[in-house]
Amino acid sequence: MNDLYDRHRAVLPDWLALYYEDPIEITHGEGRHVWDAQGNRYLDFFGGILTTMTAHALPEITxxxxxxxxxxxxxxxxxxxxxxxxxxxxxxxxxxxxxxxxxxxxxxxxxxxxxxxxxxxxxxxxxxxxxxxxxxxxxxxxxxxxxxxxxxxxxxxxxxxxxxxxxxxxxxxxxxxxxxxxxxxxxxxxxxxxxxxxxxxxxxxxxxxxxxxxxxxxxxxxxxxxxxxxxxxxxxxxxxxxxxxxxxxxxxxxxxxxxxxxxxxxxxxxxxxxxxxxxxxxxxxxxxxxxxxxxxxxxxxxxxxxxxxxxxxxxxxxxHDLQGNARRVGGMLIERLRSVAAQLPGVREVRGRGLMIGVELARPGTDEADPQAAAAVLEAARADGLLIGKGGGHNTSALRIAPPLSLTVAEAEEGAAILERALRSAY
The missing domain is CATH 3.40.640.10 (Type I PLP-dependent aspartate aminotransferase-like (Major domain))
Incomplete structure (x- = not known):
């Protein structure tokens, strides 16, 4: 993997951002999951930046x-x-x-x-x-x-x-x-x-x-x-x-x-x-x-x-009424994350609609953005098998959650549990 990273750095621009201290190569996916080159399996809550909207390797599209x-x-x-x-x-x-x-x-x-x-x-x-x-x-x-x-x-x-x-x-x-x-x-x-x-x-x-x-x-x-x-x-x-x-x-x-x-x-x-x-x-x-x-x-x-x-x-x-699924499963996921946020002083806001959810982090007791915590949560979630994104206009302190719209209730619960553990590790 380090060899591929070295090759990436040698021929691609420095401003071409990569996630994670140890970047991963995603080799294949199915449904709401993807695998990296080491065989690690991840629940995908970012979908290639909101692009894999329906599912990975959907037979009808293939x-x-x-x-x-x-x-x-x-x-x-x-x-x-x-x-x-x-x-x-x-x-x-x-x-x-x-x-x-x-x-x-x-x-x-x-x-x-x-x-x-x-x-x-x-x-x-x-x-x-x-x-x-x-x-x-x-x-x-x-x-x-x-x-x-x-x-x-x-x-x-x-x-x-x-x-x-x-x-x-x-x-x-x-x-x-x-x-x-x-x-x-x-x-x-x-x-x-x-x-x-x-x-x-x-x-x-x-x-x-x-x-x-x-x-x-x-x-x-x-x-x-x-x-x-x-x-x-x-x-x-x-x-x-x-x-x-x-x-x-x-x-x-x-x-x-x-x-x-x-x-x-x-x-x-x-x-x-x-x-x-x-x-x-x-x-x-x-x-x-x-x-x-x-x-x-x-x-x-x-x-x-x-x-x-x-x-x-x-x-x-x-x-398959994936809009309706986004409303139902997304609404449940937002409420689940809000209940977690209420217990954590570093979560400033959980916001969003459907399966487009933002979790903004701030230094506890302030409105000051906390990009270091956002980066730490991103790493901890990945280590526990969940891929999420980050963004925000205030020093990239918001976590971005946007799974494929076919996300199941069980997968939403699994992802929320991983994210809760990652947030607790940061705060």
């Missing part, structure tokens, strides 16, 4: 990919592509956006890039509103709108970005307010901001901030923002790369918790829809999607092999 590979892997968007059209039809119907058009990419970063291109072209403005503590990808333009310093290595950008309050409920100047007053204060701040700048192209926001530590505003905040934006013709882009496809349990899309003003103008997606295959995409009203006046294609976006996987995955997700 069969679809194998059969498609036996026909043709790829032809580009220059030719008619039946699997791409079929998946686009399903997503357009599920999006809630009227007269929807779908464009496929290979990642969430590329999807957000496309959304920004569409919005700035449609509105003839390069000013973008984004949320503090946000993350939208690693391309030049996506870094330019990311509101999380840990993931933004450059201040250079093709866009002028203005950051808005509201993505983090329990920190910042409005944290002491109740939900309705919090929303009112954030809306007032947005209105004030818009009074001091040229009209922006769009607001881009994650319904639940992923890399930011699974933080979110009160339900209804983005609906209230939408009312302000609509008056000025400003578009709303919902970044559903991590929240989409039923992961939050209560809704199929994260934006639906803020849906009182109707669907967003643009929705971006990726990660879970491919269950590990590289699929991203954008859904937008036809007038917005069709606003580009130059030719464009995608060499690898929408390729047949990934579309076959996406179709099989989406069919399985819907037919």
């Amino acid at each position: 069969k679809a990919v194998s059969e498609q590979a036996g026909r043709i892997l790829h032809s580009s968007t220059l030719y008619l592509n039946r699997p791409m059209v079929e998946l686009a039809e399903r997503i357009a119907q599920l999006s809630g956006i009227p007269d929807a058009r779908v464009f496929f990419t290979t990642s969430g970063t590329e999807a957000n890039d496309t959304a920004l291109l569409l919005a700035t072209t449609y509105r003839r403005s390069n000013t973008v509103l984004a949320m503090r503590n946000s993350y939208h990808g690693r391309s030049f333009s996506a870094i330019g709108i990311t509101g999380n310093r840990s993931w933004s290595p450059s201040s250079l950008s093709p866009l002028q970005t203005l950051y808005v309050h509201g993505g983090v409920r329990t920190r910042g100047p409005y944290a002491h307010l109740d939900d309705s007053a919090f929303i009112a204060a954030c809306v007032e701040d947005l209105q004030d901001l818009l009074g001091h700048t040229r009209p922006p192209a769009a607001l881009i926001a994650e319904p639940i901030q992923g890399v930011g530590g699974f933080t979110s505003p009160p339900d209804g905040l983005y609906a209230a923002f939408r009312d302000v934006l609509r008056e000025r013709g400003i578009l709303w882009i919902a970044d559903e790369v991590q929240t989409g496809w039923g992961r939050t349990g209560d809704h199929f899309w994260g934006w639906q918790a803020h849906g009182q003003s109707g669907p967003p103008d643009i929705v971006t997606f990726a990660k879970g829809i491919g269950n590990g295959m590289s699929i991203g995409g954008v859904v937008a009203r036809a007038e917005i999607m069709n606003c580009l006046d130059a030719n464009s294609i995608s060499t690898f976006g929408g390729t047949q092999i990934t579309m076959a996987a996406g179709l099989a995955n989406l069919n399985y997700l819907v037919e």
Whole structure:
């Protein structure tokens, strides 16, 4: 294993982060479990950063990919592509956006890039509103709108970005307010901001901030923002790369918790829809999607092999009501972790929705982030057979829990017990 690590360090960038003091090589998986090169078995509560959404080695997806590979892997968007059209039809119907058009990419970063291109072209403005503590990808333009310093290595950008309050409920100047007053204060701040700048192209926001530590505003905040934006013709882009496809349990899309003003103008997606295959995409009203006046294609976006996987995955997700499972099992898991947190002074908050759960750690008796404890819990959980993630806008002090949506009650209990032991070892 050390040999592979040495080889990794010799040929890959220093900034390509690895988890664990002794990094592991995952060789195979099945269901909600994976194995490393030493034969150790782990319960997977992170799913390749929320990407293995359904299950590892799901037979229905494996069969679809194998059969498609036996026909043709790829032809580009220059030719008619039946699997791409079929998946686009399903997503357009599920999006809630009227007269929807779908464009496929290979990642969430590329999807957000496309959304920004569409919005700035449609509105003839390069000013973008984004949320503090946000993350939208690693391309030049996506870094330019990311509101999380840990993931933004450059201040250079093709866009002028203005950051808005509201993505983090329990920190910042409005944290002491109740939900309705919090929303009112954030809306007032947005209105004030818009009074001091040229009209922006769009607001881009994650319904639940992923890399930011699974933080979110009160339900209804983005609906209230939408009312302000609509008056000025400003578009709303919902970044559903991590929240989409039923992961939050209560809704199929994260934006639906803020849906009182109707669907967003643009929705971006990726990660879970491919269950590990590289699929991203954008859904937008036809007038917005069709606003580009130059030719464009995608060499690898929408390729047949990934579309076959996406179709099989989406069919399985819907037919087995994995959204409902996320609501039931996720709700139980959140309550279990909250009962543990109540006994531990270092757990500042357990938050989330469905199977998208954040556990924020702080130095006992303070609000000060505790990244060392988060790293220690990550290591202890791994040693006990559980893989989790970490993130957060305050020195990476939040644990991120996002298992495949087919998680069973028994597996949730097992993972919660391991995590409890890991937390107790840190505090």
